[in-house]
Amino acid sequence: MNQVKNTNRLRFARIVIFMLSMIFLPLLTQGQSFDITSFQRQFIAQFAGDRPIEGTINVLKQRSTSVERKIAENFLCSTLNSIGLPSNRHEYKMPNSFFLLDLFFSPMQGTNVYTIIPATEPTEEYVVIGAHYDSEPGSPGAGDNASGVALTLAVAKQISELTVRKKKFVIVFFDQEEDDELGSKAFAKKLKDSGMNIHSVHITDIIGWDANQDLGVELQSISSRLAPLYQQAADDLNIPLKLSQGGSSDNKSFLNAGFETVGVFSDEMTPHIHKPSDQCETVDFGYLASSTALIFNVLKALAQQ
Amino acid sequence: MPRIRISDSTFSLVLLFSFVPFMVKSVSYIEAGSYIPFLIMDLIGLPLIYGFYHGKLWVIGWLKIWAILMIIFGILRLGLAGLIKFGPASVEAQIVEQVNLGFVFLCLGYILAGFYIIRNRKRVLVIID
Numbered sequence A: 001m002n003q004v005k006n007t008n009r010l011r012f013a014r015i016v017i018f019m020l021s022m023i024f025l026p027l028l029t030q031g032q033s034f035d036i037t038s039f040q041r042q043f044i045a046q047f048a049g050d051r052p053i054e055g056t057i058n059v060l061k062q063r064s065t066s067v068e069r070k071i072a073e074n075f076l077c078s079t080l081n082s083i084g085l086p087s088n089r090h091e092y093k094m095p096n097s098f099f100l101l102d103l104f105f106s107p108m109q110g111t112n113v114y115t116i117i118p119a120t121e122p123t124e125e126y127v128v129i130g131a132h133y134d135s136e137p138g139s140p141g142a143g144d145n146a147s148g149v150a151l152t153l154a155v156a157k158q159i160s161e162l163t164v165r166k167k168k169f170v171i172v173f174f175d176q177e178e179d180d181e182l183g184s185k186a187f188a189k190k191l192k193d194s195g196m197n198i199h200s201v202h203i204t205d206i207i208g209w210d211a212n213q214d215l216g217v218e219l220q221s222i223s224s225r226l227a228p229l230y231q232q233a234a235d236d237l238n239i240p241l242k243l244s245q246g247g248s249s250d251n252k253s254f255l256n257a258g259f260e261t262v263g264v265f266s267d268e269m270t271p272h273i274h275k276p277s278d279q280c281e282t283v284d285f286g287y288l289a290s291s292t293a294l295i296f297n298v299l300k301a302l303a304q305q
Numbered sequence B: 001m002p003r004i005r006i007s008d009s010t011f012s013l014v015l016l017f018s019f020v021p022f023m024v025k026s027v028s029y030i031e032a033g034s035y036i037p038f039l040i041m042d043l044i045g046l047p048l049i050y051g052f053y054h055g056k057l058w059v060i061g062w063l064k065i066w067a068i069l070m071i072i073f074g075i076l077r078l079g080l081a082g083l084i085k086f087g088p089a090s091v092e093a094q095i096v097e098q099v100n101l102g103f104v105f106l107c108l109g110y111i112l113a114g115f116y117i118i119r120n121r122k123r124v125l126v127i128i129d
């Protein structure tokens, strides 16, 4: 008789513990917020060959050959998944930059990686955020452009956690920027052909260098509609903005395709660009975090419009 | 109207070999959005098909042009490969990757096939009615 009572008490105690843990565990984990800098530091260390990609023996000393770009592409997909986002591949073929080369060689081919964060309300309007993931041969490309990729990933994670998104967000990582911006050209064409309603395109490149420690950011070819949003976010974060014209990265592909596009770069050029010295240790993670906050604040404002 | 046939299976095989890589390339370029290699293939391929229905001399002449083009193509491609591998030419990484042993063998194959076609083209063509 006593044994039956004891078993019942034990069962009751288990149920109570289970119910309490269901209530308190989420509260505990909610406190562990996403640490942007440690995420970006870990990501760039692996993406720019500081150490092997977790769970593999692959060290990405550059992201230039087909094999290296494939490894980078797979790592990007798994990183997207690790922050709770699905990953899609956009495979493309493009003619060579000089058409006579077409007669002698195969077409260029590559893969863009992207994900779409749905809106929380019915809409068909999209905002695109992108950065290229390849690097120049011989350069680990920590600044150019693991920094832009790490920024975009962190922004994607934060956007996906917003409770209100009145727009859909396309997060995209371009292949072959260093080869005549082929990846972004192909993706801009894909967007155009699909007839999607694109609000604006935000491209980041080389955003890990801040020698004068002023947190300054360069905005290239910004439209009059986006300028006040960036100005407001920059004022809130004490970030000086430098405006310029033209398109010096993947933003050119989208400008040429007729999209409202802004290029976001460090306002100082890193001396390590395209060199073997463009390594993880040269990235200013405080600056990267500040620039990440700038873009996130702009996109958050767009999400609420 | 006379119709022309190739009486030698080795010759047919070599001719086929000379065409297939170009066919593959032109289809792959259509996927990439460029029609130029396909148009060039048409400019070369259509006269041959026409020739097989219109006379031996036409086919002999055309085969010679095709063979010379292949030899030039093979030599130019080898030269480009040398420039890319050892010279100052700066091209996309993906092009550099294409220059390997297979690439060199294919170039040599084009050159040899060109000479083979020039030597044997008259012997192998038969007229059937």
Ligand SMILES: [Zn+2]
Binding pocket: A132, A144, A145, A177, A205, A206, A249
């Ligand atoms: Zn770049």
